[in-house]
Amino acid sequence: MQAKAGSDQQYVLALDQGTTSSRAILFDRRGQPLAIRQQPFTQSFPQPGWVEQDAMEIWSSQLAVARAVLRDHGIAAGQVAALGITNQRETTILWDRKTGTPLAPAIVWQDRRTAAHCAALSAAGHDALFEQRSGLRLDPYFSGTKLAWLLEHLPGARARAERGELAFGTVDSWLAWQLTGGRAHVTDVSNASRTLLFDIHRGVWDDELLGILNIPPALLPRVVDSSGIVAHIDAGCLGGEIPLAGIAGDQQAATFGQVCLAPGMAKNTYGTGCFLLLNVGHQAQASQHRLLATVGWRVAGQTTYLLEGSVFMGGAVIQWLRDGLGMIASAGEVEALAATVPDSGGVYLVPAHTGLGAPYWDPQARGALLGLTRGSGRAEIARAALEAIALQSAEVLQAMEQDAGRALAELRVDGGAAANDLLLQVQADLLGVPVVRPKITETTALGAAYLAGLAVGFWADEGELAALWQVDRRFEPGRSADWRAAQLAGWRRAVQRSLHWAEGE
Ligand code: ADP
DSSP states (O other): OOOOSSTTOOEEEEEEEOSSEEEEEEEOTTSOEEEEEEEEOOOBOOSTTOOEEOHHHHHHHHHHHHHHHHHHTTOOGGGEEEEEEEEOSSOBEEEETTTOOBSSOEEOTTOOTTHHHHHHHHHTTOHHHHHHHHSOOSOTTSHHHHHHHHHHHSTTHHHHHHTTOEEEEOHHHHHHHHHTTTSOOEEEHHHHTTSSOEETTTTEEOHHHHHHHTOOGGGOOEEEOSEEEEEEOOHHHHSSOOEEEEEEEHHHHHHHHTTOOSTTOEEEEESSSEEEEEEEESSOOOOSSSOEEEEEEEETTEEEEEEEEEESOSTHHHHIIIIISOOOSSTTHHHHHHTTSSSOTTOEEEOOBTBBOTTTOBTTOOOEEEOOOTTOOHHHHHHHHHHHHHHHHHHHHHHHHHHHTSOOSOEEEESGGGGOHHHHHHHHHHHTSOEEEESOOOHHHHHHHHHHHHHTTSSOOHHHHHHHOOEEEEEOOOSOHHHHHHHHHHHHHHHHHHTTGGGGO
């Protein structure tokens, strides 16, 4: 490979393996993305509630974009100081240790096939134990019951697992295995903390939880720090033995990429849904508000914990205005339309179209449009939709503040809908704290790059990363505490009308 001018330049390569596409991004020392390559891949829905992917396609698409980003920019492997992985979380893969062949399609995080198993575990009284140890709820979302399903349904799998012939991994493990030709069977603590099998306090696989789910320990990857050289990748992959030095699940990586490294710092990603994460320091916080306690990252043996809350319908409510109602032609139009009115005129849109996530967790809730009068038009509804994204996020953040016993100083934001200035202003008004959008919103890949780069000395320390984080725009709160309380009270009243709706069908 012919390197271009400036071939002494060094970069960090982030592999961002998402739910719908694999991406590879090169970052320079200033944390600027030099180049991005992206390739979508197939998801299949073989039965209602099932979501699968081809693990080989996950790997081949990821390798293809990594090769392409280097090739297209004339970057030699020797110029890549380190490689970091960030990934769709919880997606479960089971493969043969000898051949590296997956035994079945990957079961994707969205897959609900283990709902009955989770309900049975709850009915048997296991909720409290799983929550105390793993920080999670007994929900099909997480890997543990997906792995149990594979062992139960693939002929001979359990016996082979017990003989040590099989390997389990989330997508990070799978990629690390492939990148090292099977030399590394590892996962980082952030990914391990999404399996239901991991004691987040002691930082080890938990024998009791494994016993309840009937998972043979011989399947499990070795748990490593999120930042640290795990192995060198095979030269056959990218033309050189690049150190694999950083791994984190996507939301944790985004929190790291937003440099929310001190307790009390939080980020919200406004994508299809909203993912809010708050740094609570080196001690896990149990939630009194049905949020998740999760590992953020472990660097130099020290674990940082987060509280996590997810809102199912965030930016997707704007998609619904566009595609469901035909009210706007593009998502970007919503801002101008909503800005034609000073407020929603008492209209509330509760986007419970697919149930409600944190802090309600009501799968039977359904969407509602309330408070309509003859004065309510498109603009009021558009405004109510934007406010709904911000109101849901404000409620989760309020719950987080109460759990953590500390007030938020500011909220850092990213994701597609964070392009909407009006949304962010409304968010600041509702929270009573500044909302800050960084210049670089590729925070997920950036977080993986930072974790990898720190491990090899590409960046000296966390202080250097903090200095690289640059504000694009800061939205200052402009409303009184009384106004905020009234808005949230109105919202809660509206939500009450939407709860349990589908139960009456
Ligand atoms: P994901 O990663 O979940 O696919 P993105 O981060 O790409 O999502 O964000 C896309 C979402 O953001 C869509 O749901 C879209 O409706 C919403 N969105 C995009 N632009 C805007 C905007 N200007 N205002 C409000 N919502 C927007």
